[in-house]
Amino acid sequence: MEIVLVSLFNGLVYGMLLFMLASGLTLIFSMMGVLNFAHASIYMIGAYLAFTVSRFVGFFPALIIAPLLCALIGAAIEVWGLRRVHHNGHIAELLFTFGLVFIVQRSVQMIWGMLPMAYRVPPSLDFSLFTIYGANFPAYRGFMLLVSVGMLVATWLLLKKTRIGLVIQAALTHPQMASALGHNVPRVFTIVFAGGCLLAGLAGVIGGNYQTTEPGMAESMGPIVFVVVVFGGLGSLAGCFVASILMGLIMTFAVVINTSMLDLLRPLGITVTGDNLFTEILTVPVARIGALLPFAMMIIILSFRPRGLMGTRDT
Amino acid sequence: MSFCLRLICYSFAVAFTIFSLMVFGRPAAAAEETIKLAYTDPFSGPFASGGDEFLKAFQFIIARKNAMGGALGRKFEIVPFDDKLQPAEALIALKSMTDQNIPFVMHCTGSNVGSALIDAVSKHNARNPDNRILYLNCGALATELTNEQCDFWHFRFAGSVDMRAAARIKSLPADLKKVYLLNQDYLFGQSIQHDSKKWLAKLRPDIEIVGDELMPFGKVQDFTPYIAKIKASGAQSVVTGNYNRDLNLLIKAAVDDGLNVRFDTFLAHLIGGPTAIGPAGENRLTSVMEFNGNVAVDQKSAAAEKIAIDWRVDHQTDFSTLNFLTMIDMLADAINKAGSTDPLKVALALEDMHYKDLDGQENIMRKEDHQLLMPYYVGVFSKDVKYDSEHTGFGWKNIMTATAADLTLPTVCKMKRPTE
Structure with a gap:
């Protein structure tokens, strides 16, 4: 029982971190139709910038400054990069962001080196919030939850309740009409892309010291974020939220399950012996393949519901 | 604008050519x-x-x-x-x-x-x-x-995995009774798992293996569930061949959760490890090494x-x-x-x-x-050292030396030698 409760909390925190990263990606996709491969790279830049900035002014100013810098980088990418390849269609944009991944990777290695940074949780948040069954719940994890919920509410309010949100939604569905009404549609696109990068940067700031800040972090976070976005349905913020939490919980709970497929079959009277590939697959415990489950789930959902959980268009 | 860009491009090209000439164009003689x-x-x-x-x-x-x-x-x-x-x-x-x-x-x-x-x-x-x-x-x-x-x-x-595992298990403290094996699910992790078990059985039959697990190599983002599992098992030490990210995140998560166990690793000293782990490893992280400055002090060399x-x-x-x-x-x-x-x-x-x-x-x-x-040296991550590691303030304090004679293990090699 206790392990269930502990895992529940842990899964929630991890899911919210995933959501922060995935929401920016899904936002950019739903607004601009661009699947931004470099999203996790912006996450990495956010972590590195936060590390550098926090050495001069401390963690909390860095929490504001680093995401803003990421937004500026995002705006620059949109204005000088994406906009130029835009008229060549989505494939060109896709390839552009794909190339960007390598450039960012290499630049980060050249600027900060190849070793992990000593980016740590600030002392003011480095204590135990409460204890469940003898396991500490660090205050920093609570802080992560707080930031991500705050971000969710802010994004939702911005999109649904403000004028700029209305313009963004209009520019998304009817760009020509919005343009004819005098709105600067390219600028709206820039704002959306910068906003998405801001969210990724924010995730980087609080994820960088929760995990480690190193050149491999984009590579390791990238695939799982794509799974979340595709699973939740491309372009759906709500679907993205559900998918993030679900993935967080699945990956957390999978690790604590020691049963294999064979254990499920045993009550039916089925036993397998011998040493072949088939027995190998049946006897491998869930814990050993836990990290691969999200990818398996993505394949399943794509074959039964190509739009994802709450998507509005085909993937 | 485009003229400026072109100028910048050209100057980069020229600079690069000069640079490569300097680097690669050394006299062949x-x-x-x-x-x-x-x-x-x-x-x-x-x-x-x-x-x-x-x-x-x-x-x-x-x-x-x-x-x-x-x-x-x-x-x-x-x-x-x-x-x-x-x-x-x-x-x-x-x-x-x-x-x-x-x-x-x-x-x-x-x-x-x-x-x-x-x-x-x-x-x-x-x-x-x-x-x-x-x-x-x-x-x-x-x-x-x-x-x-x-x-x-x-x-x-x-040293082969076998030699390292022998030194690793030999250095475990006498009061340690329950260990948890956690390794990466690929060739290296599996051989560490195999040889650790072999040497545990041989040298320390009093130690109970309360957990034996393989985790996906480099795929795990969140280690908190593993920590919960280790905690539930009642282990006093985690013996692991994990390195880089797979080790750093594991130890970070353990400290956050207040899990008080030793980490008896094979490769925590690899470059970047001490920086990423930092104070979290103090007095409970050990590693099997070829050398560090404190070994020299210890050997009076x-x-x-x-x-x-x-x-x-x-x-x-x-x-x-x-x-x-x-x-x-x-x-x-x-x-x-x-x-x-x-x-x-x-x-x-x-x-x-x-x-x-x-x-x-x-x-x-x-x-x-x-x-x-x-020889191999086992060190514990400690403040009480002459030379710290990667300027973290912590270094490897030697707790055991395994000499070449200690690590002379049998081989099954049947070598084909050249005829001439």
Whole structure:
């Protein structure tokens, strides 16, 4: 029982971190139709910038400054990069962001080196919030939850309740009409892309010291974020939220399950012996393949519901 | 605007050309007299940090050796190749080495690459007796490479997984009764798991294995569920072959959750580990090492301590690869003894060579399997040290020394020797 409760909390925190990263990606996709491969790279830049900035002014100013810098980088990418390849269609944009991944990777290695940074949780948040069954719940994890919920509410309010949100939604569905009404549609696109990068940067700031800040972090976070976005349905913020939490919980709970497929079959009277590939697959415990489950789930959902959980268009 | 851009592009191109001329255009006359050592390891991709660091170590060691006169009055020169940790890339590099008549190839990362190299070098040498190459292995650790797969043209100057596991288990404190094995689910992690269990059964039958788990290699983002599991098992120590991210995140998560266990690792000292783990590892993280500055202090060796100090002058990291230095020294001795750089003569000279390393410890190149019998040191991450690691304020305090004699393990190698 206790392990269930502990895992529940842990899964929630991890899911919210995933959501922060995935929401920016899904936002950019739903607004601009661009699947931004470099999203996790912006996450990495956010972590590195936060590390550098926090050495001069401390963690909390860095929490504001680093995401803003990421937004500026995002705006620059949109204005000088994406906009130029835009008229060549989505494939060109896709390839552009794909190339960007390598450039960012290499630049980060050249600027900060190849070793992990000593980016740590600030002392003011480095204590135990409460204890469940003898396991500490660090205050920093609570802080992560707080930031991500705050971000969710802010994004939702911005999109649904403000004028700029209305313009963004209009520019998304009817760009020509919005343009004819005098709105600067390219600028709206820039704002959306910068906003998405801001969210990724924010995730980087609080994820960088929760995990480690190193050149491999984009590579390791990238695939799982794509799974979340595709699973939740491309372009759906709500679907993205559900998918993030679900993935967080699945990956957390999978690790604590020691049963294999064979254990499920045993009550039916089925036993397998011998040493072949088939027995190998049946006897491998869930814990050993836990990290691969999200990818398996993505394949399943794509074959039964190509739009994802709450998507509005085909993937 | 576009004129400016073009100007910038041109100036970059010009600068790059000048730079490459400076780097690569050195006079060829000086190069002819050097003894070339090819070195292949990953210099790009996720493991580039390791290859990069090893290259710096070799440059440091070779500069020292050259200052001492090199071998046969000639200086050594290192020629790096990027194998991207791919066996196929390493074989392409090998082709290029033999095309340049380089007599020695060094390689330190990845048993998969090592295995491919052993095979390719052996075949190449059989087919081209006048253009042979000798494989000096400084870190492909799978025990098989000097057992079932052993080859005359391959010499290993690093302890096998089996030797490390023996030292690892031997160093566990007497009051430890419950351990949890957590390893990465690929060749290296599985052999660590296998050999740890073997030595636990042999040396410490009183220890109960309360958990034995393989985790996906490099895929886990969140280690908190593993921590919950370890906690539930009641383990006092986690014995793990994990390294890099898979180790750093594990220990971070353990500290956050207030899990109070030891981490008895194989590779926590690898570059970047001490920085990423930091205070979280204090007094509970241990690792099995070839060398560090505190070992030199412990062994009362001024020469070894000087190496550690010299390295710290212009490096942020630590000098931990004394076995690389041993390798270059033994190679130079063998070349001097053979009177030539001919791989066959050098190989014969290396066999059964006894060598006192800078710590004053005996190292022996065993003739049967070409495995260097060498000492290993187990250290705990502590503030109470003379030399800290990566300027973190914490360093490795030596808790156990396993000498070459302690780590002389049987081999099943049946080596095919060249006929001439």
